[in-house]
Amino acid sequence: MLVDADLHLHSRYSKAVSKSMTIPNLAQNARFKGLGLVGTGDILNPRWEGELLRYAKKVDEGTYELNGVRFLLTTEVEDSRRVHHVLIFPSIETVREMRELLRKYSNDIETEGRPHLSLSAAEIANLANDLGVLIGPAHAFTPWTSLYKEYDSLKEAYGGAKIHFLELGLSADSEMADMIKAHHRLTYLSNSDAHSPMPHRLGREFNRFEVEEVTFEEIRKAILRRGGRRIVLNAGLDPRLGKYHLTACSRCYAHYSLGEAKAFKWKCPKCGGRIKKGVRDRILELANTEEMPKDRPPYLRLAPLAEIISMVIGKGVETKAVRLIWERFLRDFGSEIRVLVDVPVGELARVHEEVAKAIWAYRNGKLIVIPGGGGKYGEIRLPEEIRNAKIEELESVEVEIPEETGRPRQRSITDFLGVKR
Secondary structure (H helix, E strand, O other): OEEEEEOOEOOOOOOOOOOOOOHHHHHHHHHHHOOOEEEOOOOOOHHHHHHHHHHOEEEEOOEEEEOOEEEEEEEEEEOOOOOEEEEEEOOHHHHHHHHHHHHHHOOOOOOOOOOEOOOOHHHHHHHHHHHOOEEEEOOOOOOOOOHHHHOOOHHHHHOOOOOOEEEOOOOOOHHHHOOOHHHHHOEEEOOOOEOOOOOOOOOOOEEEEEOOOOOHHHHHHHHHOOOOOEEEEEEEEOHHHOOOOEOEEOOOOOEOOHHHHHHOOOEOOOOOOEEEOOHHHHHHHHOOOOOOOOOOOOEEEEOOHHHHHHHHHOOOOOOHHHHHHHHHHHHHHOOHHHHHHHOOHHHHOOOOHHHHHHHHHHHOOOOEEEOOEOOEOOEEEOOHHHHOOOHHHHHHOOOOOOOOOOOOOOOOHHHHHOOOO
């Protein structure tokens, strides 16, 4: 069976997270999105553990369920160099054992959703390995709190400790990450790191697992590529939509080349703000291969449905006008992932023709993307040629989409999935 899963998010006990991040809200919005499995996030927090156990039913060790949505026990921790790591636990007993072991290394493990630890990356990984906990670097390339912000290699960070996956983050995709040879042996996870349960945040990145059932043990086998279980698709934002894709000022968001940023000593000449190195430039600094592993699943570039609707009608993502159209699509087709990926555009047009044309454009790589950087998300724009065309004319519309230099060629959704357009 196939299941779509988002394994990294946060609870209302983490800083800067919506108070509506509750277990019932996560279950409800996961169904809207089309996710069958989500990570709990923040499970080392005892109050969040209590909420999970109050609302969700135990399926087996490490797996819980509410309203048809399964939960795995996950968290993110911050090490002594402010690098973040994702952990996936085999059981609630293991969660409690690790919490007890970490007490002497953390001042906030009882209160914070994402605890700060006075341990190195290698020490955390060794502890995880001892307990049978899966571990990998969170959002590995971002210029804040990531592996490649602090280190130049996996070995430099983790030493001889084993890690089981690498999380891509919103500003990178599989093809970018595979420009570093050491990554080829690792499974990639594409997760949302959501701070809100809204469907334009939850599941904006997800993984499609092929497993026999939706349990921790089956997901573990898929991440480790054992017994025929595997990830068959990573899906997420076009990396250019990520907040840190290009090198840019973190105050005024002016974009710079890597050479310019170095010449300006990482200080913006326009406003005096700090220039943050973009994920694209960081990967190009570390790139050491042009080969791509043959067993890497495809990466599907997505834009959240609410953002596509917002672009088409010119209203804010969380406005009532956008919500009404979004609800009509879900009422007719069941979930956001089905609308974005599976339903033929002709059927989508019966709900809203302009939005259907925009979905066709993103499926075929015809949306104009204004890259993000410096902490500002990128933007999507619909070419006028597509906006003015009729649904039946879309295949013959010619649109010039500028290619970003220095990055692998991205294939379209239709190349990957053969969906009906």
